[in-house]
Amino acid sequence: QMQLVESGGRLVQAGGSLRLTCASSGRTFNRYTMGWFRQAPGKEREFVAAISWSGADTYSADSVKGRFTISRDNAKNTVFLQMNSLKPEDTAVYYCAARGGGIRTGDYEYNYWGQGTQVTVSS
Secondary structure, three states: OOEEEEEOOOEEEOOOOEEEEEEEEOOOHHHOEEEEEEEOOOOOOEEEEEEOOOOOOEEEOOOOOOOEEEEEEHHHOEEEEEEOOOOHHHOEEEEEEEEOOOOOOOHHHOOEEOOOEEEEEEO
8 A cells, every 4th residue: 555645735825836745655656656636626636747756757737837846756755746826726625646657647547645635725
């Protein structure tokens, strides 16, 4: 099993920044592609960004390109999501997820999930 714990979510004003952190334990972290997803009230969970096991490759959703950056520290078994220029439509529960293969955008393709952290952006 792989345990993932997200942190860093809070209330922030539009235009502000947040950094989400996901700490991993239980499996060899540097063998997994890591992803961030989000789910807003009344909406389906959507892909935000993903990073390959080495950190060499990343991919982000069009809605966050240029504003959000995913990174990882394999020595600390941690993945980050730096969120800048936040908008009210970024309000959601943000989830960290892991999969054993390459970067994918479907949530069904990820095997391990955290419990989520709430991000609320006020206008």
